[in-house]
Amino acid sequence: MAMGERGMQLHDDAPRLAMPDRSQAVAAMQIDRAGWAGRAFARYDRAAVMRIARAVAEAAHQAAAHYAEWAVRETGMGVVEHKTLKNQLSAHPLVDFYEDLDLVSPKVDPDRKMVEIPKPAGVILALTPATNPISTLYYKALLAILSRNAVIFSPHPLARACCADAAARLEAAAVAAGAPSGLIQCIANPSVPLVQALMASDKVQVILATGGGPMVRAAYSSGNPAIGVGPGNAPVYIDDSADPGTAAAWIVDSKSFDNSVLCTNESVLLVHAARRQAFERALRAAGAHLCSDAEVAQLRAYLFPDGHLNTAAVGKSAVWIAQQAGFRVVPSIRVLVAPITLAGIDEPLSKEKLCPVLAMLTVDDFARGTGVAQMILRMSGAGHSAAFHGKDAQRALDFASALSVYRVVVNAPCSQGAAGFATHLAPSFMIGTGYFGRSSVGENIGPQHLVHWTRLAWNKDASVPFADFSAVRLSYESPDAGSRPAPAPAAPAGVDRDMLRQLILQELRGLTGGQK
Amino acid sequence: MFNYGYFSFDSKADLLQKATEYWNPGKTKFWQDAGIDLVIDGREGYFLYDMSGRRLIDLHLNGGTYNFGHRNPELVATLKSALDYFDMGNHWFPSVARAAFAEKLVRTAPGMQYAIFGAGGAEAVEIALKTARYTTKRRKIVSIIKGYHGHSGLSVATGDERFSKIFLADRPEEFIQVPFNDIDALDRALRGRDVAGFIIETIPATYGFPMPAEGYLQACRDLCTRYGTLYIADEVQTGLMRTGQMWGWQTYGVQPDLFVTGKGLGGGIYPISACLVSESCGGWLHEDGAAHISTSGGSELGCVVGHQVIDMLQRPEVIANVQSVAQFFQRETARMMAQHSDIFVGVRQRGVILGLEFDHPEGAVAVSRALYEHGVWAIFSSLDKRVLQFKPGVLLDAALCQEIVDRMEAAMPRARELLRKPARAA
Numbered sequence: 001m002a003m004g005e006r007g008m009q010l011h012d013d014a015p016r017l018a019m020p021d022r023s024q025a026v027a028a029m030q031i032d033r034a035g036w037a038g039r040a041f042a043r044y045d046r047a048a049v050m051r052i053a054r055a056v057a058e059a060a061h062q063a064a065a066h067y068a069e070w071a072v073r074e075t076g077m078g079v080v081e082h083k084t085l086k087n088q089l090s091a092h093p094l095v096d097f098y099e100d101l102d103l104v105s106p107k108v109d110p111d112r113k114m115v116e117i118p119k120p121a122g123v124i125l126a127l128t129p130a131t132n133p134i135s136t137l138y139y140k141a142l143l144a145i146l147s148r149n150a151v152i153f154s155p156h157p158l159a160r161a162c163c164a165d166a167a168a169r170l171e172a173a174a175v176a177a178g179a180p181s182g183l184i185q186c187i188a189n190p191s192v193p194l195v196q197a198l199m200a201s202d203k204v205q206v207i208l209a210t211g212g213g214p215m216v217r218a219a220y221s222s223g224n225p226a227i228g229v230g231p232g233n234a235p236v237y238i239d240d241s242a243d244p245g246t247a248a249a250w251i252v253d254s255k256s257f258d259n260s261v262l263c264t265n266e267s268v269l270l271v272h273a274a275r276r277q278a279f280e281r282a283l284r285a286a287g288a289h290l291c292s293d294a295e296v297a298q299l300r301a302y303l304f305p306d307g308h309l310n311t312a313a314v315g316k317s318a319v320w321i322a323q324q325a326g327f328r329v330v331p332s333i334r335v336l337v338a339p340i341t342l343a344g345i346d347e348p349l350s351k352e353k354l355c356p357v358l359a360m361l362t363v364d365d366f367a368r369g370t371g372v373a374q375m376i377l378r379m380s381g382a383g384h385s386a387a388f389h390g391k392d393a394q395r396a397l398d399f400a401s402a403l404s405v406y407r408v409v410v411n412a413p414c415s416q417g418a419a420g421f422a423t424h425l426a427p428s429f430m431i432g433t434g435y436f437g438r439s440s441v442g443e444n445i446g447p448q449h450l451v452h453w454t455r456l457a458w459n460k461d462a463s464v465p466f467a468d469f470s471a472v473r474l475s476y477e478s479p480d481a482g483s484r485p486a487p488a489p490a491a492p493a494g495v496d497r498d499m500l501r502q503l504i505l506q507e508l509r510g511l512t513g514g515q516k
Numbered sequence: 517m518f519n520y521g522y523f524s525f526d527s528k529a530d531l532l533q534k535a536t537e538y539w540n541p542g543k544t545k546f547w548q549d550a551g552i553d554l555v556i557d558g559r560e561g562y563f564l565y566d567m568s569g570r571r572l573i574d575l576h577l578n579g580g581t582y583n584f585g586h587r588n589p590e591l592v593a594t595l596k597s598a599l600d601y602f603d604m605g606n607h608w609f610p611s612v613a614r615a616a617f618a619e620k621l622v623r624t625a626p627g628m629q630y631a632i633f634g635a636g637g638a639e640a641v642e643i644a645l646k647t648a649r650y651t652t653k654r655r656k657i658v659s660i661i662k663g664y665h666g667h668s669g670l671s672v673a674t675g676d677e678r679f680s681k682i683f684l685a686d687r688p689e690e691f692i693q694v695p696f697n698d699i700d701a702l703d704r705a706l707r708g709r710d711v712a713g714f715i716i717e718t719i720p721a722t723y724g725f726p727m728p729a730e731g732y733l734q735a736c737r738d739l740c741t742r743y744g745t746l747y748i749a750d751e752v753q754t755g756l757m758r759t760g761q762m763w764g765w766q767t768y769g770v771q772p773d774l775f776v777t778g779k780g781l782g783g784g785i786y787p788i789s790a791c792l793v794s795e796s797c798g799g800w801l802h803e804d805g806a807a808h809i810s811t812s813g814g815s816e817l818g819c820v821v822g823h824q825v826i827d828m829l830q831r832p833e834v835i836a837n838v839q840s841v842a843q844f845f846q847r848e849t850a851r852m853m854a855q856h857s858d859i860f861v862g863v864r865q866r867g868v869i870l871g872l873e874f875d876h877p878e879g880a881v882a883v884s885r886a887l888y889e890h891g892v893w894a895i896f897s898s899l900d901k902r903v904l905q906f907k908p909g910v911l912l913d914a915a916l917c918q919e920i921v922d923r924m925e926a927a928m929p930r931a932r933e934l935l936r937k938p939a940r941a942a
Contacts, residue, residue: 016601018600019593
């Protein structure tokens with residue numbers, strides 16, 4: 001090294017040695033830890049699994065408001081009371097929904113001469129977004145527990161602190177309820193290279209990718225099995241058979257919910273010309289501001305300065321966004337509605353916005369509405385969600401069959417409807433966008449996607465009898481076996497061999513005593 | 517052709533011939549005779565690769581040297597970064613790496629004040645014994661029968677005759693040995709109040725990890741205090757988180773006056789050892805700090821690596837992994853023992869230190885060979901060949917642990933067969 005360089009370094013506080021990447025090494029150790037936890041947890045019986053799920057749900061519920069406030073503070077996105085509700089919905093109600101879905105016990109089907117044994121994935125790498133950090137974390141943690149997997153979170157860097165704290169809280173609750181330690185972990189210092197390295201780890205069995213398009217694509221390119229979901233951009237058709245008042249109320253409620261950070265939120269309203277005026281009145285009554293042409297231009301310039309969404313607007317309030325765009329609205333305004341005349345790549349306002357701004361386009365008839373909806377989805381949001389308001393069953397069916405989406409919410413707020421909170425869809429923060437949306441799953445992701453089944457299939461020839469499973473049981477390990485503290489020292493010296501053997505046999509019996 | 521750039525060999529046989537001719541005929545022949553024809557070529561993680569390309573899972577770890585596995589990427593990167601800035605350094609001067617590493621080590625060890633560095637475990641033991649003599653102005657050293665503390669002048673004299681007599685290095689008048697777990701014998705040895713230090717491995721490794729009896733180590737400590745003898749813990753194999761805590765003596769709640777560490781301290785990539793001493797034992801460092809000098813002891817490269825080793829060991833993930841590995845083998849060895857009780861008769865364990873007892877005077881030699889044939893390398897205890905040293909690394913993952921057990925199961929019939937052969941099994 002030249003002396004000149006050395007001289008300069010004397011005034012430089014940067015490390016003189018290039019240290020290895022600590023986060024990478026620690027994360028690799030965390031994955032190994034998850035491996036141990038998953039291995040132990042895969043032997044738990046259903047009662048133990050449900051007990052742990054309930055304990056974690058309760059801890060999640062108790063801290064729902066705490067983390068809602070924290071997430072809003074840390075990310076600057078969303079609304080505390082709405083995030084509180086989402087967090088609560090991702091706790092007990094989620095477990096309630098899957099209460100009767102047994103992903104733990106084997107299934108015996110004498111008619112098909114088949115036995116099916118659930119096999120958990122093992123270690124889940126779960127990405128969580130900045131928009132819905134805690135609710136997604138709650139949801140993925142409970143999915144992991146219900147399917148007997150270990151989960152390691154890689155939070156969006158904007159929501160790193162609240163996620164790390166929440167993961168630690170859920171882990172503590174799980175362990176207190178008998179789960180093996182290391183079941184729920186969080187990467188401390190997420191970065192793009194680190195997450196990419198983790199996604200490619202051969203010790204990760206499946207990636208649950210929620211996040212931006214590039215991250216989801218990276219998950220699919222990692223070489224590991226992945227369930228990633230594409231972006232939403234829900235077109236909403238308001239038929240002339242709709243009641244404008246209720247439709248507008250649902251839409252404004254949905255669009256203002258948590259400042260529209262749910263990917264299931266309404267994006268473009270397609271209003272049947274016959275309902276246009278009544279619907280606009282109803283929107284205003286529900287708390288929406290209908291923008292003038294000049295305001296639309298201001299909004300477009302602010303939200304899509306170079307054709308791409310201005311992330312500063314994500315999760316902000318309608319009033320704040322109007323102000324940033326350069327116009328004023330009264331403080332009670334919850335949603336900005338921007339009338340547009342085109343949809344598709346030529347009109348950026350018809351893209352996904354993730355803030356309480358709706359585009360609105362009038363269509364002459366149902367067929368035109370369907371056509372424009374499909375045009376929007378062709379640009380973005382394929383495989384995700386759409387909504388239909390109206391009473392005409394045939395049109396609802398035609399709308400859904402024509403569109404490249406896997407869920408069409410009917411006469412309900414789309415944010416909560418497509419995510420399974422205002423409909424009977426599965427409650428989810430992962431909206432499967434299927435093949436339309438370059439994803440492996442087209443339904444709302446649930447714990448069933450994290451388990452595969454080993455099938456014992458008998459010869460179907462009637463001459464070969466099926467076995468009698470009435471007295472056959474899988475062996476489970478008692479819940480505390482995997483989570484015990486460090487081993488006590490082996491039998492003290494001086495103990496004779498027979499006694500030692502007895503001690504070990506006792507220990508063995510203790511370990512298998514919880515068999516069911 | 518095995519071309520290593522700097523040198524090459526035509527075949528494994530060629531290497532063995534050269535090793536016999538120029539290196540160590542006795543050692544080379546011993547392993548060939550024992551049926552363990554291992555010449556380690558590649559190595560990565562917890563895997564060793566023989567020159568034949570055969571893969572072995574390493575449960576020997578050279579006594580914990582490869583605690584983190586072979587060529588741990590983080591440690592390799594650490595050493596490379598150190599090489600871009602430091603070299604071994606000048607042992608006469610204070611240095612940033614030595615001071616930082618000394619502080620790091622001392623902070624892991626309540627009651628200790630200074631870290632004195634060496635290049636290997638034996639040197640650290642020399643430092644400890646010399647420190648004890650300086651501090652007490654006594655000459656005698658007591659150790660346990662079948663204890664092991666290295667092969668240098670003072671250290672070898674504390675150990676088994678096998679290693680001292682051959683070199684006329686035994687000094688029975690100054691180095692007294694007492695049976696392990698026999699507190700009365702120690703009392704008799706110390707009673708004359710002329711013993712400088714009592715040195716003991718917290719769990720004697722080369723003896724096959726017999727566990728200290730309940731209260732034994734504390735009773736030793738108390739006797740040392742009573743008779744003015746310094747208690748020296750040899751933590752070369754029991755330190756560095758292998759017992760579940762940083763130092764084995766911590767798990768027994770015994771406070772030494774000084775202790776030594778080595779092997780894994782250098783992460784298997786740079787040799788370094790240390791003797792940690794309390795303030796009251798550090799007198800010579802004040803009187804004449806250059807009284808012990810070591811050109812390569814405390815090399816700055818080793819200090820950087822050692823600093824990182826300690827840092828890594830303190831991570832909660834590592835501590836959790838040690839617990840998982842320890843629990844796993846506790847359960848699995850118990851299960852295996854129940855199943856193979858005709859030959860497999862005992863398990864000694866603390867953390868990831870295990871000794872597996874086999875019911876034959878050379879039982880572990882046979883089992884070691886059977887395991888070797890089944891892709892696992894674990895060495896028998898030199899001083900008790902009934903006991904197999906079973907030393908899983910602190911970063912072993914669940915899948916590899918399971919594979920180890922599966923391979924052990926598969927090796928048991930072969931072990932049984934070897935043990936049935938009359939006379940020597942290997």
